[in-house]
Amino acid sequence: MDNSEDTGTRVIRHTREDVTRAALSILDELGLPDLTMRRLAAVLNVQPSALYWHFANKQSLLAAVSDSILEQLRPATATDDWRADLHAEARALRDALLAYRDGAEVVSSTLALGLGGDQAEERLAAAISRGGFDERISAAAARAVLHFILGHVSREQQHLQASSLGAAREPAGPLDDEDSAGGFEFGITLLAGGLEAYRMPGVASLRT
Amino acid sequence: MDNSEDTGTRVIRHTREDVTRAALSILDELGLPDLTMRRLAAVLNVQPSALYWHFANKQSLLAAVSDSILEQLRPATATDDWRADLHAEARALRDALLAYRDGAEVVSSTLALGLGGDQAEERLAAAISRGGFDERISAAAARAVLHFILGHVSREQQHLQASSLGAAREPAGPLDDEDSAGGFEFGITLLAGGLEAYRMPGVASLRT
DNA sequence: ACCTGAACACCGTTCAAGT
DNA sequence: ACCTGAACACCGTTCAAGT
Numbered sequence: 434m435d436n437s438e439d440t441g442t443r444v445i446r447h448t449r450e451d452v453t454r455a456a457l458s459i460l461d462e463l464g465l466p467d468l469t470m471r472r473l474a475a476v477l478n479v480q481p482s483a484l485y486w487h488f489a490n491k492q493s494l495l496a497a498v499s500d501s502i503l504e505q506l507r508p509a510t511a512t513d514d515w516r517a518d519l520h521a522e523a524r525a526l527r528d529a530l531l532a533y534r535d536g537a538e539v540v541s542s543t544l545a546l547g548l549g550g551d552q553a554e555e556r557l558a559a560a561i562s563r564g565g566f567d568e569r570i571s572a573a574a575a576r577a578v579l580h581f582i583l584g585h586v587s588r589e590q591q592h593l594q595a596s597s598l599g600a601a602r603e604p605a606g607p608l609d610d611e612d613s614a615g616g617f618e619f620g621i622t623l624l625a626g627g628l629e630a631y632r633m634p635g636v637a638s639l640r641t
Numbered sequence: 642m643d644n645s646e647d648t649g650t651r652v653i654r655h656t657r658e659d660v661t662r663a664a665l666s667i668l669d670e671l672g673l674p675d676l677t678m679r680r681l682a683a684v685l686n687v688q689p690s691a692l693y694w695h696f697a698n699k700q701s702l703l704a705a706v707s708d709s710i711l712e713q714l715r716p717a718t719a720t721d722d723w724r725a726d727l728h729a730e731a732r733a734l735r736d737a738l739l740a741y742r743d744g745a746e747v748v749s750s751t752l753a754l755g756l757g758g759d760q761a762e763e764r765l766a767a768a769i770s771r772g773g774f775d776e777r778i779s780a781a782a783a784r785a786v787l788h789f790i791l792g793h794v795s796r797e798q799q800h801l802q803a804s805s806l807g808a809a810r811e812p813a814g815p816l817d818d819e820d821s822a823g824g825f826e827f828g829i830t831l832l833a834g835g836l837e838a839y840r841m842p843g844v845a846s847l848r849t
Numbered sequence: 850a851c852c853t854g855a856a857c858a859c860c861g862t863t864c865a866a867g868t
Numbered sequence: 869a870c871c872t873g874a875a876c877a878c879c880g881t882t883c884a885a886g887t
Binding site: 483 | 853
């Protein structure tokens with residue numbers, strides 16, 4: 434647990450990556466509201482002020498956590514079916530977000546602030562552009578897909594936590610996990626189908 | 642400004658609606674981070690603890706603010722073109738969110754927590770179902786549209802604030818307002834087009 | 850290069866008591 | 869029905885100084 438390849442056991446000294454890792458584990462175990470600078474410092478056996486040597490403020494720490502979550506994105510596989518690829522990218526992103534408690538919320542708010550990398554958006558755009566769409570279209574569509582995914586998974590994670598807390602209440606309904614995953618695929622299908630329709634506008638009355 | 646139709650000028654006494662209104666105006670003038678219970682109390686000339694007679698906690702206050710924002714949704718007009726109606730509903734929602742600073746973020750996080758009304762989702766679903774889609778499909782599609790709108794407008798408002806702060810920086814590019822509004826319409830078009838394609842799957846290879 | 854100590858300026862929330 | 873007063877248990881951030 435401690436990377437103490439030092440002389441004794443004292444003088445802990447953390448790297449930026451240590452801090453990010455510890456933050457990620459607090460996030461996963463206690464959730465975003467309990468991920469405070471003071472608690473993080475306590476876990477690292479350090480004064481809160483020490484964290485500000487590694488990060489300018491809490492928001493940049495959260496951006497690093499967000500990037501860390503997105504780094505676990507399973508590698509892309511480019512087949513000859515761009516729609517299948519887009520679905521695969523979307524699922525990979527959903528899985529990465531679901532891998533940590535409140536993952537979607539952290540990534541969502543980080544990206545909304547214009548912080549964090551754009552690996553996710555770029556991979557979605559890459560899959561789409563393999564469908565023969567130009568860069569502008571691919572980028573705009575990727576953003577639409579990303580907004581949908583972040584919103585959907587945020588709600589999903591919120592429900593997961595709510596139902597894990599209030600054990601009783603509604604019998605969870607016959608539709609919840611199943612329906613949530615179904616809703617996810619459906620949303621991606623709509624956006625992919627919309628792209629397909631976009632390039633052959635003769636089919637239906639597509640102007641509005 | 643004061644609804645003091647009392648004997649003198651003392652004993653202010655607020656209603657839940659007064660509190661919500663005051664919160665909304667702090668939100669609009671100072672933004673979500675500065676909308677604190679203590680500041681709200683100060684504006685109302687009241688102790689912070691007084692707010693807890695009107696609301697159980699800050700989150701329910703924010704839910705009331707969110708509802709308040711969505712109440713300003715301009716009324717729906719049902720024509721014979723469901724796609725035009727959906728676009729109109731989407732624009733109405735965007736305008737309502739843009740009407741207050743950080744409006745999208747407040748509504749987004751409130752809805753994510755399962756709080757607040759579902760007027761927005763229902764109106765989107767109503768427009769979609771006029772296209773002849775069953776209730777399940779309409780509901781799922783409405784949620785997808787709503788996620789896109791909240792994500793898009795959140796980012797839009799973030800950029801608005803960022804550029805109003807850092808006056809200089811990038812020359813704003815030839816694409817920003819224009820591109821943002823264009824991206825919005827494009828997203829709605831994709832989802833509407835996806836729905837149209839969904840009911841006539843023979844057109845292209847739609848299975849995945 | 851990384852951290853301590855001490856402080857500043859705040860938070861949300863509870864609860865007994867007042868009118 | 870609506871509010872005060874006082875307290876509890878916290879926050880994020882800064883900054884001089886230490887090693």
